[in-house]
Amino acid sequence: MSLTRRRTATALLTLPLVPALALTTTPAHAHGGGGGRGRPRPRTIHIAGDSTAAAKHPEAAPETGWGMALPFFLADRLRVANHAVNGRSSKSLLDEGRLASLLNGVRPGDLVLVQFGHNDQKTGDPARGTDPYTTYQQYLRQYVKGARERSARPVLVTSVERRRFTDDGTALSSLGEYPAAMRALAAEEDVPLVDVQALSLARWQELGPDGTEACFLWLDPGDSPNHPDGARDNTHFRPAGAIEVARLTARALLGEGVLAARDLRRLDDRVPVEWITWSGPA
Numbered sequence: 001m002s003l004t005r006r007r008t009a010t011a012l013l014t015l016p017l018v019p020a021l022a023l024t025t026t027p028a029h030a031h032g033g034g035g036g037r038g039r040p041r042p043r044t045i046h047i048a049g050d051s052t053a054a055a056k057h058p059e060a061a062p063e064t065g066w067g068m069a070l071p072f073f074l075a076d077r078l079r080v081a082n083h084a085v086n087g088r089s090s091k092s093l094l095d096e097g098r099l100a101s102l103l104n105g106v107r108p109g110d111l112v113l114v115q116f117g118h119n120d121q122k123t124g125d126p127a128r129g130t131d132p133y134t135t136y137q138q139y140l141r142q143y144v145k146g147a148r149e150r151s152a153r154p155v156l157v158t159s160v161e162r163r164r165f166t167d168d169g170t171a172l173s174s175l176g177e178y179p180a181a182m183r184a185l186a187a188e189e190d191v192p193l194v195d196v197q198a199l200s201l202a203r204w205q206e207l208g209p210d211g212t213e214a215c216f217l218w219l220d221p222g223d224s225p226n227h228p229d230g231a232r233d234n235t236h237f238r239p240a241g242a243i244e245v246a247r248l249t250a251r252a253l254l255g256e257g258v259l260a261a262r263d264l265r266r267l268d269d270r271v272p273v274e275w276i277t278w279s280g281p282a
Contacts, residue, residue: 035045043244049084049115057280069246089119089128090139117159117178132181158197161232173206194252239273
């Protein structure tokens, strides 16, 4: 796809999927709001996940994790604590002590979103690989248990799909049995499930092979000083793709009754890609 066509596609992706209501021009801040004597502490949405959700440093731009865009769809009284880290699996994030660090900041009433699968698939790597119906579920249970012990609500989030299509333009699932294993665990543990894998696969099918280029890190040489030779990355997002996935996630949190309508905003509004900024993990 040409640079002009890709820019056009990116602009179209910022439009809502249904007619917009009113555009609010001030974005939410991931760590804003709250404080002040007599005011309740803002609820926090904690994200445990991998590079598809993680905050990025400026030198990675325009790569964008969906967790960077989630605050745009949340009311000011909600905060986001993004603990997702590039390259981590359900196993490695826990083994490195990062789950313990996340849980140290969890308070009653908070949400803990847990999304792993991409790196759990790397079964040849003993530090990261897990088996879908044994070790993967065992590690996920520790995230669920930790949240519940702190009177927070765990939410299991299936991994976002990669950009893969057949020759005839059919979007392909690339995540093996991991989404099904997470669905089964959510039912067993009575945990809310946000099925981003199914939602994103359907969205990529709607957009098609050409339309999804604007979502993923597809760059021509010269498009970005951080990627002088260009990029053809079918896993990680540019701002438009991160906004797409964050919107899907926010809508699903509403649909599953995890968040109420008053907790959300802009679900049907255009969100400019220019709102994304790169400052790295908090």
